[in-house]
Amino acid sequence: MNTLSSKPWILGLTGGIGSGKSAAAEHFASLGVHVVDADHAARWVVEPGRPALIEIAEHFGDAVLMADGQLNRSALRNIIFSDPQQRQWLEALLHPLVREEIAQNLAQAQSPYAILVSPLLIESGQYTTTQRVLVIDAPQTLQIQRTLLRDKTSEEQVQAILNAQASREERLRHADDVLVNDTDLKVLKTEVERLHHFYLTLRGGQP
Template sequence: MTTTPWILGLTGGIGSGKSAVAQHFIDLGVHLVDADHAARWVVEPGKPALGKIVEHFGNEVLQADGQLNRSALRARIFADDTERRWLETLLHPLIGQEIMQYLARAASPYAILVSPLLVESGQHKLTQRILVVDAPEQLQVQRTMARDQSSSEQVQAILKAQASREERLSHAHDVLLNDRDLPWLQAEVERLHTFYLTLRGGQA
C-alpha cells in the first residue's frame, strides 16, 4: 500500500545555504520541488497565467519570443504594491497546484518543498513540518555578495523584503544553523534525514 509522502518545507534567507542543503537531500534520494521552478512553470507560454498577465500589464512584459520578460514585470510590481498583490493573487494558487501535483508523485516517505518565501507566500500551509536553514545576517550578506557580485545595499534590500529571521524561525520545527563548512552541513542534513524517516506525517 502506498502512502502519500508527508511534506517538509525547507526555507532560509538569501545566502543561508538553503541550496546546498536542498542538493544534499536530493543526493540522499528525497523527492524535492523548488517553488521558484514551479513559479516559472506556471508562466510558460501557452499556460493560462501568462495570458492573464499580458492582458493585465500589456505586451511590454513579453519578450520577442513570447516568453515572460521577468525584469520588465519585476520593475512594474516592485514600483507598485497593488500590482504586486494582483500578481500574487493570480499566481500563488497556481504555483500551489503545480507543487502539490509534483510532490504527490514522490516515491520517498517524505518530499521537500523548497521556497525562499515559504512563510510569506503562505506555502507553509502545504507542508506538515518546516526546516529553516539559518545563518548570521553578516554571513548571509558576505555569501550573497560573493555569489552574485552584488553590493551590500542590494543584499540588505533583499533581506528586508524576505521574512525576518525571527518570523521564519517562529514557524520552524527544525533549525539548521549553517555557520560552518560544507562537510559539517552535509552531516547535519544526513542526521535530519535519518530522523525524518522515522516520522509519520511529519510529526514525531
C-alpha cells in the same frame, strides 16, 4: 493510489538568502528525497504557451514580453512595485496556479517524505501545507558575504532582500528543526544526513 499511511509527509525547507538552503536541498535530493522548488514552480507557470503568460500579456501589454516570447521579469517587476493594485492582480492570478503546480509535483513523490523548498515559506503561508519546517540558519554577516560572492551584487541589494524576507526571528519561531550552516559544505552535508535519518523514523512528520 497511495493509502494515507504510505503517503509521503511534507517537510518545508526555508532560510534567508545566502543561508545555504539550496545546497541543503540538493543534498537531500542526492539521498533520494523528492524535492520540489517553489521558485521553479513560479517560473514554470509563466513559461511561453502557458495560459498565465497569455493573461499577463493581455493585461499589461506586450511591453512585459521579450522578443522570444518569454516573460520580461524586470519590466513586470517595475510595473508591480510601483502599483500595489497591479501587484494584487498578478498575485491573485499566479498564487493559485503556483499552489496547484507545487501540489501536483509533491503528489508524485515516491520517497517516505518530500520537501518543499521555498525562500518565502513563512511569508507566503506555504508552511501551512507542510507537516514540519526545517530552517537553514546562518549569521547575517555570513549571509551577506556568501551572497556577495555568489551573485556579484551590492551589499545594499543584499540588505534590501534580507529586509524583504521574513525576519530571522519569525522564521525560527515557525521552525521544528534548525540547521545552523556557519561552517562549510562538508558539515552541512553531515547535518543533512543526520536529519534525513531522523526524518525516516517519523510518521506524518511527527515523532
